[in-house]
Amino acid sequence: MADIDWTRIVTAATRxxxxxxxxxxRFVAGPDRLDVFYDRERALPVLDPTHRQQxxxxxxxxxFAEVALLASGAAATTELLPDPADQDHLATLTVTGGAEADDRARALAAAIDERHTVRAAFEPRGVPAELLDRLQRAAERYGLWMKVVDREEEETATVFLLSQAEEMEQGDPAYVKELESWMRTDPGxxxxxxxxxxxxxxPHDRPSNWLVRDFVVGARVPRMFRAAGDPDAPPPDVERPTVVLLGTESDDRAAWLQAGQALGQVLLLATAEGLVASPxxxxxxWPATRTRLRQRLSLIGHPQMLLRMGYPPAGLAPSVTGRRPVAEVLTTEG
Ligand SMILES: Cc1cc2nc3c(=O)[nH]c(=O)nc-3n(C[C@H](O)[C@H](O)[C@H](O)COP(=O)(O)O)c2cc1C
Structure with missing residues (x-):
């Protein structure tokens, strides 16, 4: 097997x-292994104090690294939390030999660069049940459950909790300050x-039941002071995205990593099938709204990710978000 081009693999991982x-x-590459570390310097102490989402x-x-390795002809196994003395050493990928990349592996790898978070309203058609089944199976391979939130009372409860959480966030100056420090106006x-x-x-004005996160809190004219729209204009089509909830039995670092692995596979498969998504x-x-969601949807286990999925509107040019240069995050040894 040829030497692994770790710069290429880590470029894919960082997408x-x-x-x-x-x-x-942070990544450390040896001849036949890649170690993944959590970088505490980049923590979000207000939004994510337990580091779950990070x-x-x-x-x-x-x-993504495992998918990129497979497409480049290398099979790898991933061990989670390989060092009990260092909980920030999150994973080790070990290359076990050569592999014949099939069409599926190539399609997933191609999806790495095509995937972007899309917050625009989706086309009105839903995701076919057969594709949802495949996404569900992809999540289950990592021990996750995937639930489609489509029953009316579950949707109402989830939408309500999203709005409540959004309100709590907008009312928390520490949250707003942290969010603002991660907003970027520089195109580079x-x-x-x-x-x-x-x-x-x-986001409240979008023709959708589902409230996307408000990234410009504080800078808006309150709705009660805004001019009303044209009363004769026809109401816009209401977006009906497919919303899925991914969850785990336990709620510790290993479970969060598995949730990430499963989400990675789900997003790549979805992208390869022409879908777009936004968390x-x-x-x-928030612990309060997360617990409430468990209760209201009678979930067994812990919700880890709520994902809005659908088909992109015609002509959508998704916004490509920046990434740090690989040299900044990769150390090569040996
Ligand atoms: C764990 C996690 C939680 C996220 N939560 C949200 C969210 O609540 N709202 C949102 O619009 N995007 C959310 N995102 C999407 C990120 O903002 C997005 O991945 C990031 O800006 C990079 O953009 P890209 O996905 O287009 O590459 C989340 C992503 C992850 C991995």
Whole structure:
């Protein structure tokens, strides 16, 4: 087997989505292994004090690395938390030999660069049941459950908790300050969320039941002071995305990493099948709303990710968010 091009593999890994595009990872490559570490320097102490969402983000990066390795002709195994003395050593990928990349492996690897978080309204058609089954099976391979939130009372409860969490966040100056520190207006930014990647108007005004995270809190004219729209204009089509909830039995670092691995596979398979997605994690940010979601949906286990999925509107040019140069996150040994 030829030497592994770790720069290429880690470039693919860093295309992983991460909460607020914090990219909270470091990689160390040896001849036949890649170690993934959590980088505490990039923590979000207000939004993610337990590091759950950032560890999950690193799990996605590990999954993307494994997909990229397979497509390059190398089979690898991934061990989670390989060092009990260092909980920030999140994963070790060990190359076990050569592999014949099939069409499926190549399609998943191609999806790494095509995937972007899309917060725009989706086309009105839903995701076919057969594809949802395949996404569910992809998640189950990592021990996750995937639940489609489509019963009316479950949808109502989830939408309510999302709005409640969003309100709690907007009312928390520490949350707002942290969010603002990760917003980017410079088109060359290598991290953080670019303003072009988030909806321009107030998320409450989108024709959707599902409230996307508001990334420009505090800067809006309150709705009661805004001019009313044209009363004769026809109401816009209401978006009906497919919303799925991914969860785990336990709620520790290993479970968060598995959630990341599963989410990585689900996102790549979805992208390869022409879907786009955006996480809606506000209700999972806060212990109170997360617990309430468990109760209201009678969940067994712990919700880790709420994902809005659908087909992109025609002509959509997704916003590409920046990444730090690989040299900044990869150390090569041996
Ligand atoms: C664990 C996790 C939680 C996220 N939560 C949200 C969210 O609540 N709302 C949102 O719009 N995007 C959310 N995102 C998407 C990130 O903002 C996005 O991945 C990042 O800005 C990079 O952009 P990209 O996915 O287009 O590469 C989340 C991503 C991850 C991995």
């Amino acid at each position: 992983a989505p991460s909460i607020h595009n914090t990219q909270p990872w 560890v999950m983000s690193c799990g996605i990066a590990a999954a 930014a290598v991290d953080g969320v670019p303003v072009e990647a988030v909806p321009e108007g107030d 809606l994690t506000q209700a999972l940010d």
